[in-house]
């Protein structure tokens with residue numbers, strides 16, 4: 001492991017007239033492109049002076065710079081992404097007031113060892129009774145170096161299952177399986193919450209034996225994977241208003257079971273076109289009762305679920321994932337801004353553990369939501385951009401988010417945090433084994449020391 005408080009090595013600078021800089025990440029450096037003034041010493045350790053950190057370009061791109069004055073960010077030379085980087089130099093004040101991807105973060109009552117979060121990843125490897133197995137416990141324990149793990153989407157009730165062999169949290173057998181997982185992750189010093197995912201209309205009777213339910217009887221376009229092959233989505237049944245408290249109760253029961261299993265909390269999956277987003281989106285919710293018709297009404301069911309779950313297990317054990325404007329699973333939203341603003345207005349007073357935003361095309365709207373949210377924010381690219389180190393570092397450094405969530409990087413690299421910390425290469429994810437394959441592509445990705 002690199003000790004940043006010592007000078008490890010310097011890389012000779014070959015071009016004269018160039019300047020080097022530290023105290024910024026390589027992402028920021030790469031975007032500066034021009035020398036900063038006054039020029040910085042070449043190939044030598046240095047401490048940025050007040051003059052350097054007052055440079056407009058620093059402040060524009062790196063708002064924390066003023067506060068981090070005197071410290072030297074380390075990622076730039078760790079990544080070695082610029083030939084003029086000096087490697088392995090630090091300052092006496094490292095970490096003083098600086099937001100660092102690898103520094104601890106207090107999330108509610110959970111002390112996270114770093115700010116990198118493992119994204120929820122469906123892996124379709126549940127055992128008998130759709131319960132997590134010893135193998136799942138091993139898989140999650142291998143990834144306990146994440147600041148926080150969010151489990152794969154987990155159905156709170158049988159009809160909420162969206163894919164074959166996804167785990168549930170509605171039977172005692174499943175609680176026993178999750179207990180294996182929670183114990184294994186905790187034994188390695190990790191933290192883990194269960195993502196509660198009710199698929200709604202993105203399900204199929206070939207998976208559950210039941211006709212899918214939804215806010216409105218609108219069949220999504222597309223196909224779903226079943227054990228009998230791909231099948232067209234089928235027409236869902238619109239939930240009666242009188243049934244909704246029962247669905248809320250299923251979320252509450254699953255959350256209680258998550259806590260009973262020893263998990264650190266739950267994440268409500270209100271993203272990616274599953275049941276909760278189906279309520280938020282006007283393309284899938286054309287209800288004429290109190291749960292449809294206006295942004296506030298479309299947000300109502302999600303707020304009711306969040307409120308009830310928070311009351312049952314404590315708001316500091318409940319996070320929520322949203323994908324404003326996302327179109328995955330054939331959802332369409334026309335009043336995105338109004339709907340999510342209304343949602344956050346109603347959720348803010350609950351004091352939830354975190355808000356998890358999947359980025360979409362409109363990143364300025366995410367900045368607005370970040371400002372609107374009173375608590376911790378977590379970002380994931382939602383497949384729209386890169387989850388690499390410099391993106392994560394910049395998102396944290398600029399204060400765009402508090403925590404950064406990575407999916408495929410963790411899938412393929414059990415020791416992702418350590419690899420990023422020391423700038424090691426990464427294993428590539430094997431798509432063939434994303435959704436099947438037993439231990440292959442699940443627990444057999446190599447770690448650095450292996």
Ligand SMILES: Cc1cc2nc3c(=O)[nH]c(=O)nc-3n(C[C@H](O)[C@H](O)[C@H](O)COP(=O)(O)O)c2cc1C
Nearest residue numbers: 119120121122152153380382383387406407408434
């Ligand atoms: C194999 C796989 C399974 C996924 N399963 C889920 C899931 O269960 N719940 C969810 O909210 N997102 C799921 N996602 C989306 C990821 O959480 C994440 O948003 C996505 O991988 C983009 O992040 P990345 O670029 O860091 O991989 C899945 C993604 C992949 C690749």
